[in-house]
Amino acid sequence: MPIGRRAILHDVSDPRPARPPYALATWLIIAGLIGLWAAFRLTLDKFDVLENPKASLDCNYSVLVQCTANLQSHQGAVLGFPNPLLGLGGWTATVAMGAIVWAVRGTIARWFWLLFNLGVVGALVLVIYLIHASVYDIHTLCPWCMLTWSVTIPTFWATTLYNLKSGTIPLPASVRAFFAAAYTWTPVITLVSYVVVAVLAQLELNWLSQL
Numbered sequence: 452m453p454i455g456r457r458a459i460l461h462d463v464s465d466p467r468p469a470r471p472p473y474a475l476a477t478w479l480i481i482a483g484l485i486g487l488w489a490a491f492r493l494t495l496d497k498f499d500v501l502e503n504p505k506a507s508l509d510c511n512y513s514v515l516v517q518c519t520a521n522l523q524s525h526q527g528a529v530l531g532f533p534n535p536l537l538g539l540g541g542w543t544a545t546v547a548m549g550a551i552v553w554a555v556r557g558t559i560a561r562w563f564w565l566l567f568n569l570g571v572v573g574a575l576v577l578v579i580y581l582i583h584a585s586v587y588d589i590h591t592l593c594p595w596c597m598l599t600w601s602v603t604i605p606t607f608w609a610t611t612l613y614n615l616k617s618g619t620i621p622l623p624a625s626v627r628a629f630f631a632a633a634y635t636w637t638p639v640i641t642l643v644s645y646v647v648v649a650v651l652a653q654l655e656l657n658w659l660s661q662l
Contacts, residue, residue: 490538
């Protein structure tokens with residue numbers, strides 16, 4: 452077996468289930484492509500805004516629903532460069548992770564899953580910050596940003612719950628059983644998360660009255 456492949460495959464002596472999470476891998480590829488598209492569109496829009504700050508972007512639908520205000524805000528460059536560049540890298544890695552699970556047809560090593568999960572947690576933290584900034588500071592709803600949020604949230608839940616249930620994150624068997632049950636409810640947990648964001652936005656922006 453090539454050294455590179457051995458490095459990301461899991462030791463067969465590990466008691467965790469050997470069958471790779473193909474459903475999760477498929478989702479990672481789908482979510483990654485969606486997020487990559489949103490990041491790409493935001494990157495193009497950022498170029499347009501830099502060239503012409505008064506440019507009329509395709510994602511500007513109203514005072515409430517628009518991209519320009521978000522792209523021009525300081526929150527739009529959290530690390531000193533445009534946030535969409537983070538998306539281009541992060542979502543590419545997400546697609547790659549899904550593809551690796553399918554390609555190696557073996558259980559991915561614990562360290563590899565943990566590293567990916569750490570990135571997903573970082574992505575969620577950034578999204579929560581940007582949701583707060585968009586709703587409470589900028590007072591706009593950016594379409595491409597919301598698309599990014601919509602795939603980051605389930606990606607976090609699916610990846611984290613999988614690692615909790617599979618033993619990648621070491622836990623007692625009883626606790627793993629709880630997260631195994633929670634993993635099957637990922638779509639419902641995701642929906643609840645969406646509802647929380649929608650309610651917070653409604654309370655602050657009253658977006659329903661502006662549809």
